[in-house]
Amino acid sequence: MTTQTDKATATSPDQQPSAPRRALPEVPSWRRKLRPYLLSIPALVIVIGILYPFVVGAYYAFLNYAAVNPDPHFIWFNNFKSVLGDQVFWQSVKVTAIFAVVATTVETVLGVGLALLLNRSSIIGKIFEKVLILPLMIAPVIAGVIWKLMFNPQFGILNHVLGLGNTFDWLSGSHALWSVILVDLWIFTPFVAILVLAGMRSLPKEPFEASEVDGASWFYMFRKLMLPMLWPYILVAVIFRFMDNLKVFDHIYVLTAGGPGVATRTLQIGAFEDSIINLDYSRGSTYMLLLWIIVFITARYLVSVLGKAQRRAAGAES
Amino acid sequence: MNRNTGPQMSRRNMLAALGLAGAAAASVPILSSCGVGGKASLPNGSDSVTGGFDWKKASGSTINILQTPHPYQLSYQPLLKEFTELTGITVNVDLVPEADYFTKLNTELAGGSGKHDAFMLGAYFIWQYGPPGWIENLDPWLKNSSATNADYDFDDIFDGLRTSTRWDFTLGNPLGTGGQWAIPWGFENNVVAYNKAYFDQRGIKKLPDRLDDFIQLAVDLTDRSENRYGISTRGSKSWATIHPGFMALHTRVGAVDYTFNGSDLIAEIFFVKDTATTEKWIEMQHKAGPTSWTTYDYPNATGDLGDGKAMMVFDADSATYPKNKPGASKEAGNLAWYPGPAGADGNYKTNLWTWSWAMSANSRNKLPAWLFIQWATGKDSMNKAVQGGKYADPVRKSVFDTTFKKVAADQFGYLETFETIIGQSRIQFTPQKKFFDTTQNWAVALQDIYGGDDAASRLRSLAKTNTSKVNL
Numbered sequence: 001m002t003t004q005t006d007k008a009t010a011t012s013p014d015q016q017p018s019a020p021r022r023a024l025p026e027v028p029s030w031r032r033k034l035r036p037y038l039l040s041i042p043a044l045v046i047v048i049g050i051l052y053p054f055v056v057g058a059y060y061a062f063l064n065y066a067a068v069n070p071d072p073h074f075i076w077f078n079n080f081k082s083v084l085g086d087q088v089f090w091q092s093v094k095v096t097a098i099f100a101v102v103a104t105t106v107e108t109v110l111g112v113g114l115a116l117l118l119n120r121s122s123i124i125g126k127i128f129e130k131v132l133i134l135p136l137m138i139a140p141v142i143a144g145v146i147w148k149l150m151f152n153p154q155f156g157i158l159n160h161v162l163g164l165g166n167t168f169d170w171l172s173g174s175h176a177l178w179s180v181i182l183v184d185l186w187i188f189t190p191f192v193a194i195l196v197l198a199g200m201r202s203l204p205k206e207p208f209e210a211s212e213v214d215g216a217s218w219f220y221m222f223r224k225l226m227l228p229m230l231w232p233y234i235l236v237a238v239i240f241r242f243m244d245n246l247k248v249f250d251h252i253y254v255l256t257a258g259g260p261g262v263a264t265r266t267l268q269i270g271a272f273e274d275s276i277i278n279l280d281y282s283r284g285s286t287y288m289l290l291l292w293i294i295v296f297i298t299a300r301y302l303v304s305v306l307g308k309a310q311r312r313a314a315g316a317e318s
Numbered sequence: 319m320n321r322n323t324g325p326q327m328s329r330r331n332m333l334a335a336l337g338l339a340g341a342a343a344a345s346v347p348i349l350s351s352c353g354v355g356g357k358a359s360l361p362n363g364s365d366s367v368t369g370g371f372d373w374k375k376a377s378g379s380t381i382n383i384l385q386t387p388h389p390y391q392l393s394y395q396p397l398l399k400e401f402t403e404l405t406g407i408t409v410n411v412d413l414v415p416e417a418d419y420f421t422k423l424n425t426e427l428a429g430g431s432g433k434h435d436a437f438m439l440g441a442y443f444i445w446q447y448g449p450p451g452w453i454e455n456l457d458p459w460l461k462n463s464s465a466t467n468a469d470y471d472f473d474d475i476f477d478g479l480r481t482s483t484r485w486d487f488t489l490g491n492p493l494g495t496g497g498q499w500a501i502p503w504g505f506e507n508n509v510v511a512y513n514k515a516y517f518d519q520r521g522i523k524k525l526p527d528r529l530d531d532f533i534q535l536a537v538d539l540t541d542r543s544e545n546r547y548g549i550s551t552r553g554s555k556s557w558a559t560i561h562p563g564f565m566a567l568h569t570r571v572g573a574v575d576y577t578f579n580g581s582d583l584i585a586e587i588f589f590v591k592d593t594a595t596t597e598k599w600i601e602m603q604h605k606a607g608p609t610s611w612t613t614y615d616y617p618n619a620t621g622d623l624g625d626g627k628a629m630m631v632f633d634a635d636s637a638t639y640p641k642n643k644p645g646a647s648k649e650a651g652n653l654a655w656y657p658g659p660a661g662a663d664g665n666y667k668t669n670l671w672t673w674s675w676a677m678s679a680n681s682r683n684k685l686p687a688w689l690f691i692q693w694a695t696g697k698d699s700m701n702k703a704v705q706g707g708k709y710a711d712p713v714r715k716s717v718f719d720t721t722f723k724k725v726a727a728d729q730f731g732y733l734e735t736f737e738t739i740i741g742q743s744r745i746q747f748t749p750q751k752k753f754f755d756t757t758q759n760w761a762v763a764l765q766d767i768y769g770g771d772d773a774a775s776r777l778r779s780l781a782k783t784n785t786s787k788v789n790l
Contacts, residue, residue: 067428068751070450153609154545154627167542169610173769259555260612260765276421278755279428279446 060285067279100245111192144254199233359679364458376686377406393703432680435687455497478744500674506634515652536606548606550628557757563632570661585781654730
């Protein structure tokens with residue numbers, strides 16, 4: 001057997017002899033073979049920890065398991081047939097889709113706008129940067145409680161300031177969905193702004209300086225230079241917000257509990273009502289599994305768009 | 319023929335496929351043991367208690383109880399040390415706000431931990447917690463003279479309440495059959511509380527006995543510019559919106575929620591009288607109710623009465639009673655009660671709610687838990703709790719006739735209202751295991767009608783949905 005030290009001295013007699021390396025202790029081959037498996041145990045535990053509840057939830061979706069039916073049996077796709085045939089489920093899909101699309105779009109547009117304003121170095125900008133982060137530091141449940149008080153027609157500040165009297169109810173009828181979207185905008189627009197602002201500050205200065213010398217307008221530089229380079233950052237924010245908005249629960253539950261009627265009943269609230277309030281675990285799991293499919297497909301699509309955008313921004317694709 | 323063309327499975331892929339298949343196969347028995355089907359309950363335990371009755375039988379033990387902050391809980395809190403002195407049992411109390419109370423309890427009981435030995439329970443919840451065996455049948459405990467004091471006198475508890483906490487979980491069978499799943503502790507009748515001072519100021523002497531007159535009065539009392547409105551009721555998206563005033567009215571007009579055809583329950587909430595009552599109820603909310611009615615729970619409704627914004631409330635008498643105590647609200651001392659509009663035949667049928675004590679089937683301290691329940695629902699502690707002035711209504715006739723009549727003598731109309739309706743006060747819902755789901759659907763329908771849906775067609779669609787759900 002040749003040791004590494006022997007190899008080092010034997011390879012090039014022309015070269016200056018390097019300092020002799022200390023010989024590594026010999027590792028038994030069974031330990032060398034075991035080491036990768038031992039190193040992968042933590043990852044395996046994490047994967048099991050993530051997958052186990054998911055698999056259990058998926059399994060429940062094929063049972064008729066409920067508190068009133070504590071001895072369930074396999075019913076194949078009956079829960080899916082029942083849920084997909086329920087008008088309320090499709091209303092929840094509609095509410096979830098409207099919420100996710102509108103909230104994500106407006107948060108993105110407002111977030112980019114705010115980031116542009118904050119990108120100019122000024123004292124006011126720096127102060128706003130600090131203030132902007134405040135809503136993000138409030139738990140959505142607490143934000144829901146705060147806004148519920150502000151929405152109150154009798155003593156809420158909004159009706160008072162906007163001169164709407166004491167009869168306009170923000171959380172009833174067709175206003176309700178737009179009101180809960182408004183609360184989501186208040187909480188999460190700063191998230192988009194901060195993410196995009198970080199992206200703006202990491203962009204190279206040279207292209208902008210060159211364009212400025214060439215006399216390009218601000219809007220031209222924004223459209224042709226900044227936006228294409230920012231696109232990966234914006235997409236990351238969109239992916240985070242869209243995924244999160246598809247799964248929205250907390251502040252909507254606090255504000256309206258999914259009402260009035262089913263006007264703000266998202267898929268998550270539907271799953272909560274079935275699983276926790278009505279104790280129909282299988283129906284709740286079916287809701288969750290269907291929501292997971294929607295989130296998974298959307299995430300896959302958005303991530304592929306992000307990949308393309310990143311390659312384009314790096315100049316790999318035209 | 320070239321055998322090497324086409325897709326090939328490498329050794330690595332084959333091993334991965336085998337691994338996946340093995341994992342999938344193994345997951346079935348693993349999953350079947352991961353809580354599906356629930357946890358077996360511990361034995362009832364009453365037959366292991368023998369010998370003469372003694373409050374000290376479980377001395378030295380500790381029990382955990384779960385409560386929600388409530389006038390009943392507040393009235394009993396100072397008395398707990400007396401229980402410990404009497405029995406030698408230490409009581410640890412966990413409090414969870416009412417909005418989250420049943421979510422917490424659902425999760426805990428479903429998990430089968432038995433962390434809390436006894437807990438406050440509403441009677442409708444028996445229909446949900448009883449079938450999976452989460453709560454203990456207290457009948458054997460009541461009947462065991464070694465575990466129950468001879469002076470306990472269970473029959474002293476109003477009949478409507480004893481019946482409301484007993485069911486055999488068979489669809490179509492009425493309440494009052496089967497096990498005794500909880501012991502009533504405090505209860506509430508749904509009647510009208512009103513601002514008597516304002517009524518007197520307006521010279522309103524005669525209280526309306528017909529629904530139409532009642533609605534007209536509510537409208538007359540409403541002046542939005544002065545932030546004053548006629549009637550406050552619950553309207554949130556919850557089963558709890560249905561059970562107070564709305565259910566009382568629904569029953570008084572002779573409507574029923576379900577009929578039983580021998581095998582199935584059939585929802586009957588779309589008949590003409592139901593539709594007419596519902597339309598009037600919703601019209602009343604628009605013209606004389608709170609502007610954010612669809613978010614209103616009982617604290618909002620009773621809070622507005624106490625603040626002088628709402629002139630009437632059709633809700634639990636026990637929730638409005640504390641508002642009239644000195645210092646408890648702006649309108650304290652100005653409130654009074656009456657049964658509300660009667661049915662066409664003059665009936666004052668009323669739906670009741672009872673906070674009761676139930677025992678966890680997974681409790682490891684069943685004797686001390688039973689001694690606690692027995693003490694809390696007994697005459698001595700209830701008399702003392704009532705004397706505190708916040709506790710209404712006592713579930714025991716003897717306590718009502720003595721202590722409560724003295725304490726509530728100055729509450730205008732309270733005792734008369736109670737005595738008018740008590741004979742007709744019971745749970746007016748048909749017992750069924752999907753109560754919360756189907757009754758929340760009913761509240762959603764009310765909200766939809768409030769939002770502009772046609773009452774008749776919305777109630778027909780609700781009846782169809784509920785009929786299909788309730789018989790599953």
